[in-house]
Amino acid sequence: MNRRYIAIGSGPAAISAAEAIRSQDPSGEIVMIGAEPYGYYSRPGLAYYLAGEVPEKRLFPFSPEDFARLDVQLVPKRATSIDAAGHRVTLEDGRMLSYDRLLLATGARAIPVQVPGAELEGVVKLDDLEDARGLIQRSHRAKAAVVVGGGITALEIAEGLCARGVHVHYFMRQDRYWSNVLSEEESRLVERGLQSRGVQIHHFTALAKVIGRQGHVVAVETEKGEEIPADVVAVAIGVLPQKELAEAAGLRCRRGVVVDEYLRSTNEDIFAAGDVAEVCETLTDQYTVEVLWSSAAAKGRVAGLNMSGGLTHMYEKGVPLNVTRLAGFKITIMGMVGSGRDADLEGIARGDSETWRRLGEAVSVESQDGDSHIRLAVGENSISGAVVIGNQTPSFTLQRLIAVRADISGFRAKLLQAGDSLGDVIQDVWTRWSSSHV
């Protein structure tokens, strides 16, 4: 008898799992339940779509032929419950589907803001394609928008609306942008980039209430009592893994669905991957949530292999990495680079990793050359993290040095004293290290 695999979710975690399952089980039945009508598309691409840089059709990495090749049955419905003992999933239309192995790949959802007026028409978020379409529609009529929150998504919304001719007020609770991941110099670089695009930054400013007329946003009031007219209030204060189905099914959950090294939940036939999974990180031995496309795909792959081939593949969390664009600057963030809490974020943001908030015993060194910037977290024997802004030449080299935990103890003093020639010193370290590790 053929096995039946069900994935709840149709993002990169579910797709990678389906590919892995198909590679080991050519005749098994794969069913993908997805609440969104659009199926599989690039969420990171939504920022570029909002800014008018890519057309909607470029957001879809899979063609109907790709789905046919995978032989996946797509069910465009919301799953409403899981009967773990009976191996069944119930859909919103009351249908029940039975499974042999189930994957939870339900992703994460924006945390709503808790202020009076938050329910008004015009208070928006950016989770999915529907939200991006809605923002574009609003931008045709809107004169001014207020953006609250932190991390990548807040900036993507601010930049996107700005590019569409809306005047954007960006509120920050404290003195600088993304303070638990970026250094002060990096925050300032990004802020200058935002201002040069026309975004009006309000430091030490928090949203107190959204003011409406006939159900629509017309202004906001800050905690200092200032009133600012706005047609749109965009909120990006972090996301929460969508773990409700798992909790109701009795699976162990904390911030996300807790999984073991095989990405198996506390039920042996139910796995979890992607933003919803909380995994133990080998590097630090701490449970971590990540909202990164590449991590979601990597987890999906391992879960799929284990669902179809027995518990043969352990998930080893790699160095979390994101290459993105903030305020016009290309920026790569990798490994452990920051610490503390950012008052603009309640938890994790999109395109973000909890690992980035750790620094360990490392010492930070930075160098600036015009609009290009490098920062390293240098430990006793290895580089544990890096941020590269602008010129990305050192990026690949650093990724390798960090990923293999290259022993840099012989170069440590040179790195710490490199000053503005940090880029050259990194290249030198790489040349010497790689020539002795062929």
Ligand SMILES: Cc1cc2nc3c(=O)[nH]c(=O)nc-3n(C[C@H](O)[C@H](O)[C@H](O)COP(=O)(O)OP(=O)(O)OC[C@H]3O[C@@H](n4cnc5c(N)ncnc54)[C@H](O)[C@@H]3O)c2cc1C
């Ligand atoms: C605006 C934006 C910018 C981003 N930028 C970056 C970036 O720069 N770099 C980066 O690495 N990552 C970025 N991300 C994050 C990245 O897209 C996610 O980490 C990734 O999509 C997670 O994949 P996933 O498969 O876990 O879940 P998702 O892609 O979120 O897919 C989950 C799917 O499950 C569905 N679902 C949920 N519950 C149910 C249910 N009960 N029944 C049926 N279906 C259900 C949802 O509707 C959704 O379609 C960004 C995301 C957004 C929204």
